[in-house]
Amino acid sequence: GQQLNQSPQSMFIQEGEDVSMNCTSSSIFNTWLWYKQDPGEGPVLLIALYKAGELTSNGRLTAQFGITRKDSFLNISASIPSDVGIYFCAGLNYGGATNKLIFGTGTLLAVQP
Amino acid sequence: EPEVTQTPSHQVTQMGQEVILRCVPISNHLYFYWYRQILGQKVEFLVSFYNNEISEKSEIFDDQFSVERPDGSNFTLKIRSTKLEDSAMYFCASSGRTDCNQPQHFGDGTRLSIL
Numbered sequence: 192g193q194q195l196n197q198s199p200q201s202m203f204i205q206e207g208e209d210v211s212m213n214c215t216s217s218s219i220f221n222t223w224l225w226y227k228q229d230p231g232e233g234p235v236l237l238i239a240l241y242k243a244g245e246l247t248s249n250g251r252l253t254a255q256f257g258i259t260r261k262d263s264f265l266n267i268s269a270s271i272p273s274d275v276g277i278y279f280c281a282g283l284n285y286g287g288a289t290n291k292l293i294f295g296t297g298t299l300l301a302v303q304p
Numbered sequence: 305e306p307e308v309t310q311t312p313s314h315q316v317t318q319m320g321q322e323v324i325l326r327c328v329p330i331s332n333h334l335y336f337y338w339y340r341q342i343l344g345q346k347v348e349f350l351v352s353f354y355n356n357e358i359s360e361k362s363e364i365f366d367d368q369f370s371v372e373r374p375d376g377s378n379f380t381l382k383i384r385s386t387k388l389e390d391s392a393m394y395f396c397a398s399s400g401r402t403d404c405n406q407p408q409h410f411g412d413g414t415r416l417s418i419l
Contacts, residue, residue, distance in 0.1 A: 224407050233308075233395050233410035234347065241405055279347065285405040290335060291360060292397075292408060294347040 193218050195282055195295035203301045210267040212298040214280030222283040223256050223263040224292065229276045237278075238265070241285075270302050306330040308411035310396050316417045317386055325381045325414045327396030336379045337397040337408060338371065340364065347395065353379065383416075391418045 197214045204210060214223070222241055226234035238249050240256035240263060247254055253266045263280055280295040309328045317323050329336050338350040352359040353371055361369075370382045379398075383390055393413040400406035 222405060222407075226410075231412075231415075233310075233412045236407050236409060239407045281347075290399065290408075291337070291349040291352055291362075292339075292347075293349070294339075296346050 193282070193293045195280055195293055197278075197280055197295040197298050199298060200296070201299040201301070203303070204270055206271060206302055206304050208270050210270055210274070210300060211264060212266075212278060212300075213262065213264045214295045215262045216282055216293075217261075219260040220282030220284055220293075221260065222285050223254070224281040224283065225252075225254050225263070225265050226279045226281060226294075227276045228279060228297075234279060267300075270300075272302050272304050275300060275302050306409075308396055308398055308409055310394075310411035310414050312414060313412070314415045314417070316419065319388055319418050320385050323383050323386055323416065325383075325394050325396075325416070327379045327381070327411060328377050329379055329396065329398030330409060331377070333398035333400050333409075335359075335399045335408075336371075336373070337399075338381045339395045339397060339410075341393040341395065341413075343392070350381075350394075386416075386418045388418050391416055 194217050224239050225237045228234045238254040243260050245256045251268045277297045279297050281292040311326045336353040339347050341347045351361045351365045368384045372380050395410050395413045397408040397410045399408040
C-alpha cells in the first residue's frame, strides 16, 4: 500500500532555531497536507498544497509540494515553545470516490526555551 | 471557526461490549471520515462516508464496524464486539463540497480503552 515516510523522526532544538522536516512517498499524490497534533488532541491543519512545485506560507511555516509529486517539506522559522508537538504530512488523491488521507509516520518536535 | 466535535472524549469498555462513538461534523460539509491512531503510531484511515453511504473502507474496517448518519448533524462509529486491539484514539473528520478540493478537518478524538 501507499506509505509516507517522514524524517527526522524527532528533533530537539533551542527556541529561535529554524526547523526543516521532510516527507517522501512511494507513490504520487495530487494534494499534500501538513497537520500538527498536540497531546490528547486531533490533528490541526497547518498548510494545504494543491499543485506540484507550489510553495505556500502560513506565518512562520513554509511548505512545498515536490515537483515529482512524491515529496513535500515543511519549514518552521524562529521556533517558539508552542511549536512543540507531532507534525504529520498527509497525501491525498483528490478526485477519487473517497478522498482518504494517507498519513506519514510523524516528526516529534521538542523546543527548549 | 466551525469545528468537528466528538463525544465522549474517553470511553472505557469491557472486551466484547458494543461501543458507539459520536461526531458532529462541520455543518456544511458533505464528506465524513473516521480514522484511528493506536498509541504512538500514525493516523490510519478507517472509512469514508458520502451521500448516506460508505465510499471506501480500509482493511481495518471489518464486519465489527459500522457507521451511520442518523440525522442531519451526527455521524457515528459503532464497534459491535470490541477487542483489546481496538484500543486507540478514534478521530472523526469532515470536508466540504465534492467539486472543490477542500482539506479535512479533524475533531479532538475519542480515546477508546478496552479492558
